[in-house]
Amino acid sequence: MSTTTATQQSMKEFVDSKPKLKYVFFGGKGGVGKTVMAGAAAVAMAERGKRTLLASTNPVHSLSGMLDQDVFGKATAVEGVSNLWAHEIDTKDTIERSKVEIREKIEWFLKYAEIKGKADEFIESATMNPAFEESAMFENMIDIMFKDEYDAYVFDTAPTANARRLLGMSSVYSMWVNKMMQSRQEAQAMRLRLSYSKKKEEKDPLMDYLIEFQKRMGRAKDLLTDDELTAFFFVTLPEALPIAVITRFINWFHEFGIPIGGVIVNMVIDKNNVTEATAPFVRNRIAMQDEYMEEIYKQFDGMIRSVLPLFDTEIRGVDMLKRTAHLLFA
Ligand SMILES: Nc1ncnc2c1ncn2[C@@H]1O[C@H](COP(=O)(O)OP(=O)(O)OP(=O)(O)O)[C@@H](O)[C@H]1O
Ligand SMILES: [Mg+2]
Incomplete structure (x- = not known):
């Protein structure tokens, strides 16, 4: 495109400069x-071996739908592209499994703390909110990353707000778990002081779980903020709203130290398709597009x-x- 400046690093150059x-x-x-x-991008990475x-x-x-092949529920080899597998994660299944896990923990805790009550109420309040579903999906994504069965992972994230919270979650988790651990330690010390028996340190599976959980989150954060391993790309159109959305996104990601791979427009x-005979409607769209392209190059210079x-x-x-992959990596 005519507005391209020599200072931009192409997708191909960027990816080739990051072998890891x-x-x-x-x-x-x-x-x-x-x-x-x-x-x-997944096709291009697979083609790179x-x-x-x-x-x-x-x-x-x-x-x-995009692949014209059923890839729901499990990683499935993509027909026609070697080295490529695709997986539409079964959200319902993930959320259900998370609920079962949380039920076990809550039931154990009620017994441990000698609280008489129905676990159901606690479970209801712990799982009946959108943040629970998001954190379940986030954990599922991390599980896939930790299994480490592939050389490369391309995640098609949920639209903006969800993806944003999804990643913010790892910091929030850390803070939350630290607080939880602190109060568990205090409670345990208190129990020991109050107890007549000199039974030293009781086994505390909830604490073990929290420590394990924090380790996982810490490891996930290390991976997601490593700019040799991870890159977030932002897709926009030459239009006001998509530009505004990724501007916000990029600022926010800077704050969290999450590596930004760049912007894809x-x-x-294509102006080459425009002739004297082109309808005014299309010409108007192109005039608008020119203005926004200028804005994009100013705002996301070098990205x-x-x-x-x-x-x-x-x-x-x-x-x-494949055609799109070759254009993306041209
Ligand atoms: N360059 C393009 N030319 C023509 N059609 C395109 C182009 N890019 C994407 N599309 C089409 O636009 C539609 C939206 O694309 P896509 O599903 O990838 O968007 P998305 O950002 O993932 O949407 P959602 O936010 O709903 O997940 C699809 O039908 C896709 O085939
Ligand atoms: Mg989509």
């Missing part, structure tokens, strides 16, 4: 092409990795995804 790159994420406003870009998993943590899925109308054209159809099937 292992965790790749895509964020942006709804409908800008995150799933497509995640798919294209990395065993790659394309995973979706988005409760509203479209991986199977999608659905740009633009790729500019992709608006195709005349939606992007479906492996062949079209």
